[in-house]
Amino acid sequence: MATRNGELRRAPPTTKPTLAAIDRAHVVAAYARWAPVYDPIFGAFTRGPGRMAIAEINALPPGRVIELGVGTGLSLPLYDRRHRIVGVDLSPDMLSRAEKRVSAEHLSHVEALLEMDAANLRFPDQSFDAAMAMFVITVVPDPEGVLAEIVRVVRPGGRVVLVNHFSVDSGFRALIERWMSRFSARLGWRPNFPIERVLGRPELRLVKRQSVKAFDLFTLLVFERK
Numbered sequence: 097m098a099t100r101n102g103e104l105r106r107a108p109p110t111t112k113p114t115l116a117a118i119d120r121a122h123v124v125a126a127y128a129r130w131a132p133v134y135d136p137i138f139g140a141f142t143r144g145p146g147r148m149a150i151a152e153i154n155a156l157p158p159g160r161v162i163e164l165g166v167g168t169g170l171s172l173p174l175y176d177r178r179h180r181i182v183g184v185d186l187s188p189d190m191l192s193r194a195e196k197r198v199s200a201e202h203l204s205h206v207e208a209l210l211e212m213d214a215a216n217l218r219f220p221d222q223s224f225d226a227a228m229a230m231f232v233i234t235v236v237p238d239p240e241g242v243l244a245e246i247v248r249v250v251r252p253g254g255r256v257v258l259v260n261h262f263s264v265d266s267g268f269r270a271l272i273e274r275w276m277s278r279f280s281a282r283l284g285w286r287p288n289f290p291i292e293r294v295l296g297r298p299e300l301r302l303v304k305r306q307s308v309k310a311f312d313l314f315t316l317l318v319f320e321r322k
Contacts, residue, residue, distance in 0.1 A: 149259040159225030165232035169194030184212040215241035222251040256319040262291035
């Protein structure tokens with residue numbers, strides 16, 4: 097592990113499969129296209145998994161929570177008002193909709209919404225009691241860098257909650273995921289992304305792993321920051 101400007105960085109082991117390449121421009125362009133239709137299409141599809149993930153945060157004592165990839169802010173009304181929520185996203189189009197939601201629904205527990213790269217968070221170490229990343233880790237250009245930043249900004253003993261689609265190794269679904277991965281740059285996300293990419297980090301202790309019953313496509317992971 098290398099340290100640069102106080103940020104933790106972990107190089108992926110050479111045994112890990114190579115991920116499809118996407119970059120910041122791919123993500124911003126993709127979500128500029130998706131932003132106008134995100135809520136009615138993706139919101140309906142991800143509502144159940146999102147609620148399960150937020151329930152993990154709401155069960156915690158009051159604290160400061162960072163949500164990476166906050167998008168249009170669909171999740172923001174669901175947080176317990178005892179928490180203070182900071183949302184970050186790379187897409188200004190998505191954030192614009194989130195800001196309107198906060199204003200329209202008087203979400204006073206939302207501390208800030210910031211345009212920011214999740215792999216280069218502009219917060220001091222141990223700034224948060226918990227971190228949430230829903231449907232994010234497969235869309236960021238640098239997944240290991242994002243996980244390292246999550247570790248850096250969450251205090252020891254804090255919670256890290258991920259819910260995401262992870263790919264499978266065999267069967268028809270695996271064939272579809274591998275085929276779709278050729279279009280990762282255009283889609284702005286990686287359909288072929290094994291769960292092992294986020295497991296086994298020494299700074300994170302896995303406390304829950306649960307399949308989410310939404311076409312069996314999503315998995316909820318809850319970690320304790322050591």
